Amino acid sequence: MSSIGTGYDLSASQFSPDGRVFQVEYAAKAVENSGTVIGLRGKDGVVFAVEKLVTSKLYETGANKRIFHVDEHVGMAVSGLISDARQIVETARSEASNYRSQYGIPVPLKYLNERVSMYMHAYTLYSAVRPYGCAAIMGSWSEHDGPQMYMLEPSGVSFSYFGCAVGKAKQAAKTEIEKLKLADIPVKDLVKEAARIIYLVHDELKDKQFELELSWVSKDTNGRHQLVPKEIASEAENQAKQALADIEDSDDADIRLDIDFIVGKYFTDIVKLCIITAKRNDIRRVIYNIAELWPTNNFKEEKDSTLCMWTERLHLFQRFFYFCGYIGISFYLAVPLVMTIYTGFTEEEIIYQFPLDTYFFSFLKSNYEYAIAYLYISVVAGTVHMCLYIATDFILTSLVFDVSGLLAALQNDFTQIDEKAENDLSVMTNIVKKHQKLLSVVEKLNHIFGPLLFTQVTFSSIVICCFGFLTIVGKDLIKSLLATFGIILAMYNFCWSGQLLSDTSSDMADAAYNCAWYTRDKRFRKYILAIITRAQKPCTMSALGFSDVTLSTLSTILSTSWMNQMYEDIDVS
Numbered sequence: 001m002s003s004i005g006t007g008y009d010l011s012a013s014q015f016s017p018d019g020r021v022f023q024v025e026y027a028a029k030a031v032e033n034s035g036t037v038i039g040l041r042g043k044d045g046v047v048f049a050v051e052k053l054v055t056s057k058l059y060e061t062g063a064n065k066r067i068f069h070v071d072e073h074v075g076m077a078v079s080g081l082i083s084d085a086r087q088i089v090e091t092a093r094s095e096a097s098n099y100r101s102q103y104g105i106p107v108p109l110k111y112l113n114e115r116v117s118m119y120m121h122a123y124t125l126y127s128a129v130r131p132y133g134c135a136a137i138m139g140s141w142s143e144h145d146g147p148q149m150y151m152l153e154p155s156g157v158s159f160s161y162f163g164c165a166v167g168k169a170k171q172a173a174k175t176e177i178e179k180l181k182l183a184d185i186p187v188k189d190l191v192k193e194a195a196r197i198i199y200l201v202h203d204e205l206k207d208k209q210f211e212l213e214l215s216w217v218s219k220d221t222n223g224r225h226q227l228v229p230k231e232i233a234s235e236a237e238n239q240a241k242q243a244l245a246d247i248e249d250s251d252d253a254d255i256r257l258d259i260d261f262i263v264g265k266y267f268t269d270i271v272k273l274c275i276i277t278a279k280r281n282d283i284r285r286v287i288y289n290i291a292e293l294w295p296t297n298n299f300k301e302e303k304d305s306t307l308c309m310w311t312e313r314l315h316l317f318q319r320f321f322y323f324c325g326y327i328g329i330s331f332y333l334a335v336p337l338v339m340t341i342y343t344g345f346t347e348e349e350i351i352y353q354f355p356l357d358t359y360f361f362s363f364l365k366s367n368y369e370y371a372i373a374y375l376y377i378s379v380v381a382g383t384v385h386m387c388l389y390i391a392t393d394f395i396l397t398s399l400v401f402d403v404s405g406l407l408a409a410l411q412n413d414f415t416q417i418d419e420k421a422e423n424d425l426s427v428m429t430n431i432v433k434k435h436q437k438l439l440s441v442v443e444k445l446n447h448i449f450g451p452l453l454f455t456q457v458t459f460s461s462i463v464i465c466c467f468g469f470l471t472i473v474g475k476d477l478i479k480s481l482l483a484t485f486g487i488i489l490a491m492y493n494f495c496w497s498g499q500l501l502s503d504t505s506s507d508m509a510d511a512a513y514n515c516a517w518y519t520r521d522k523r524f525r526k527y528i529l530a531i532i533t534r535a536q537k538p539c540t541m542s543a544l545g546f547s548d549v550t551l552s553t554l555s556t557i558l559s560t561s562w563m564n565q566m567y568e569d570i571d572v573s
Contacts, residue, residue, distance in 0.1 A: 011127040023131055024124050027154035030133035031080040035210065036167035036201055037066065038177065039077060039137040040194055041149040045187035045218020046139030047228075048077040049194035051167065051202055054209040067215045067227070071096040073106050073140050075217050075225035079166040080134030080154070088136055088152075092116050109140040113150040113158050121156025131155070135166040140225070141217045169201035176200060187218040191228055195236035199244045212237060272392040272452055279448050283395070286444050290402050293437055295409065306412055310405030317401075317496075318394060322386075324489055329385045332482045333378045340370070355381060393493050396449050400497040400541060403441055407504040407539075410434055411511035428527045435508065435531060442501070442539045453494060454543040460491045461557045491554055498541040498549040509535035 015021060035051040050066045066085070068076045070092045078085035095115045099107035116136070124131045131154050139149040151166065152158045162182045165173035176197045185193065191214060198212055214228040214236065228236070276283065295307070336353035344350045352370050354377055413431050464487055509532045517528040540548040547553055 013125060013127040021124065021155075024155045027080075027131040027133045031135045031154060031166055032168060032170070034079045034081075034134075034167050035066070036165060036169045036173055036198060037077045037079040037135075037137060038165040038173050038194060038197055039139055039149050039151065039161065039163065040177070040180075040182060040185075040190045041139065041147050041162045042182050042185045042187050042190040044147065045141050045190070045216055045220065046075070046147050046149050047187060047190040047194050047216045048075060048137065048139065048214070049198050050077050050079075050213040051169075051198050052211045052213055054211060057209070061211070065213060067213045069225055070112070070138065071100070071106060071225075073142060073217060073223045073225060074109060074112065075139055075215050077137045077213075077215070078134055079136075081132075082134075084132045085134040085136065088116065088120065088132060088134060091119050092136075092138070106142075108145070109138060109148045109150065110145075113138060113152065117152050117156050117158040119156075120152060120154065124155060137164060137166070139217055141219060141221075141223050143223070147218070169203065172201040173197055187216055187220060188232070191216065191232060192236045192239055195233075195240040196243050199237075199240040270388070271455060273388055275449075275452050276392055276395060282444065282448050283399075286399060286441060286448070289437065289441050289444075290399065290406070293406055293434060293441075294402075306409045307405055310401060310408060314398060314401040314405075317397075321394070321489070321493055322390060325386065325390045325486070328482055328486045328489070329382055332486075333381060335482075337374060389490070392452075393490060396445070396452070396541075397493055397497045399445060400501050403438055403445070403539075404497075404500045404504045406434075406438055407501075407508060410438070411504075411507060414511045414515040425524060425527075428524060432527055432531065435534070439534070439539060442505075442541075446542045450542060450544045453541060453549050454546060456491065456494060457543045457547055457549065457553065457557070460487055461560055463487055464557065465560075488554075488558070491557065494541065494549050495551050495554040498553075499551045502538040502540050502548070502550055505539035506535060 011023065035053045037048070037050045040047045040049075048067055052064070052066055064082055066078050066082065068078070068089045070076050070089065074092075074096060076089055076092060078088065092112060092115075095112055096107045099105075099111065116138075120132055123129050133154060135154060136152045137149065138152070139147070141147045148160065149162070149164070150158050150160050151164045163174075163177035163180065165177060167173075180193060182190075194214065195212060202210060212233075214233050215225060216228055217223065217225040227233075333355050336355050340350065340353045343353075350367075354374065356377055410431060413427065413434075464484055512528050512531040512535070515528070517525055520528075540550060542548055
């Protein structure tokens with residue numbers, strides 16, 4: 001008993017509570033597991049094309065054909081279980097023969113389609129039989145009716161089509177067929193289009209070998225269904241292979257987008273380094289300002305533990321980030337090498353692959369030359385990634401952590417206020433001055449690193465979308481996933497530290513409110529009010545004022561990238 005049908009799939013005559021006949025759906029699944037079959041109805045005829053999968057090299061060429069003659073003027077292409085399909089073919093031949101013997105004229109395709117579809121439908125009505133696990137496309141041409149084509153499904157449903165497809169890649173084939181203006185295309189050109197579509201939708205990864213079957217019935221054949229002549233079929237196959245090669249070259253160019261984005265990623269690293277180099281004096285002054293505010297002695301144990309906690313948190317975060325960066329770049333650099341070794345054992349010719357699109361002065365003629373080139377690329381890429389990409393990001397992260405730690409330690413100063421003291425303005429004045437200096441440091445950080453953050457935020461959303469697309473359609477799935485993870489992790493580095501800064505600056509209001517301000521004089525209360533009012537607007541790292549770099553920003557980037565991919569997958573037709 002199937003877990004899907006939950007008991008309602010035991011018989012073709014039984015409906016499920018939601019109105020489904022599972023045996024018919026299972027028959028349709030059998031068709032979807034077969035090779036692709038397409039039919040094209042053009043200006044002056046009908047063309048059938050079949051992707052006949054070859055599962056063994058021991059098969060004789062031409063065995064188990066899937067295109068049949070039903071009558072002199074009617075052809076049929078089948079997909080699904082070949083044994084079931086032969087029974088449908090014999091039924092159609094019997095109907096055509098009976099009609100010719102009874103009326104003395106060829107059977108009209110419309111009548112033949114109705115008889116065969118009724119026969120297939122009958123096998124979906126009784127519990128003692130099962131539906132046919134096949135689908136069929138029938139076509140004909142006559143002086144009176146012109147070209148006609150019908151497709152019969154396992155359920156017995158049939159429709160007249162200009163172009164149709166069944167089998168594994170029916171969706172991809174339908175997409176290509178819809179691009180054609182079939183009513184204006186002569187049958188000879190339809191043969192080329194049919195061959196091109198079959199080669200285009202064939203999945204080389206799952207089904208490496210296949211035979212292409214082509215037949216037609218048209219005005220040029222005097223209405224007789226025939227196999228396409230060998231010279232025409234060979235020409236169509238050669239053009240299809242050439243078109244497929246051109247598409248693969250174009251796809252390779254598209255797939256190399258990931259490499260171009262990686263190059264752009266390293267270009268961004270250079271931009272970061274230039275910003276830090278140009279503003280190194282400003283960064284030095286910010287570090288000195290933080291050093292002046294950093295407590296050295298004469299502070300309480302609570303303050304000491306707070307700063308130690310923030311320092312340890314920064315240390316753990318940096319170790320984790322370095323570890324992830326090291327693992328990510330290692331996998332990214334190792335995947336092409338592993339794929340090269342794999343092709344060396346499985347293919348006749350080794351395909352040298354590199355993590356970056358690199359141009360050499362001469363072709364690599366040996367594994368030794370490949371090893372040297374790969375080692376050079378790995379060392380350069382790893383050095384740039386670890387020493388530029390991560391290191392430049394950590395300069396900002398470390399400074400933001402230090403400011404956040406000082407804000408957290410400053411909150412402990414409110415606990416130093418003695419509840420019994422009638423007027424303790426000295427501590428409060430010191431707190432206000434330190435708070436103003438820390439706010440000034442945050443403004444300087446935004447001035448220095450604003451362009452860097454703006455570049456990172458803008459670049460991340462675009463690249464995540466691109467790598468998400470490459471993950472879906474590209475060949476380098478692992479590389480695209482690793483690159484996407486690396487970009488998200490780099491953005492998380494900024495957003496998490498920015499979120500901590502925002503939270504600690506907001507907590508200043510709570511710390512000020514929780515002190516014994518109600519026992520102080522009016523001037524003291526004004527200081528408290530000023531701190532609370534200022535803390536209502538949290539300090540944040542800003543991307544040139546366009547966006548605050550917090551975890552909500554990261555969430556927005558990821559959700560935007562996800563929705564873009566979701567809408568790209570929607571078929572608006």
